[in-house]
Amino acid sequence: MALAIGLIFFGVFAVVALVLMASGGSAREAKRVQASLESALATETQQTLEQIIDLRKSEQVSTIPWLNEKLLKFELTPYLHKLLQQANLPWTAGRLLAMSAAAFALPAYLVYLRTDAWLGAVLIGLAAGCAPLGYVRFQRGRRFHKFEQTFPEAIDLMVSGLRAGHSLIAAMGLVARECPDPVGSEFKVCFEEQNYGLDLKIALDNLMDRMPLQDLRIVCIAIMIQKESGGNLAELLEKTSHTIRERFRLKRQVLVHTSQGRLTGLILTFLPLVLGVIMYLVNPALMSVLWTRELGIRLLWMAGGMVVLGGFVIRRIVNMEV
16 A cells, blocks of 8 residues: 555656656746847847847747647647737636636536536536636737727827938837837837838738737738838828727717617526526426426527527627728
């Protein structure tokens, strides 16, 4: 018995040690590369060093090396990696998948242990498993909305810089220094890409890829057209800023007029689930008929499909592109 306990302890210790050694090796390598960059830039001033950001393209989706190698083979992983970057969350794709798996397994097991119904357990587990991804998308939408709110002021700052005699790149650097996050940080990346020799069109394409917003696309396309055809860029950006402000005002009016429809769709979507939980707490024997009999299982599938279809239709009605 003591020998078996010792072997188990040794095996667990070996696995943990290997994982920590692999993680430590990656951290040491990152520190070594960072030190090399800092020594190469030692001639710069302290203020310039504080403004330099890391432009290295990281393909690491997990801190565990073998798991990172496996995840890079899936097409879903780059999408999750891009989603996390747009949400500005310090997570990896592997961590997000692990959180989703844990959020699925634990509620599903508890529901199955309580009700002995695999269908309800799987449905509730799927709903809980989508919670981490929903949080990431919520943070992404929140960051996009904040970008849209402060973007017209950034354009006005660029117009002021251009009229004061600065170049377009210098005006972008002014926005990167003066505007708050996320506008300042995104333009800072674009400005630094310009300093490292990247073409303006490619830097703007990268900016649009990181922030896929219609307002930003309008400004970037206007800048690229002006670069090819010429003209007064300050006047062009000023008119673009006015157009974006009017579009944003119209979008707010649309949200106000469709608020009742969005609230109705939210209530009708979650009302059956809430009522089902309440009725199960009041009378478990009555509600258990839905997942203990074949007719009840069919009714659950039909009800779930109709709720999803109704919510989708209402969402399509109230979501208007401006």
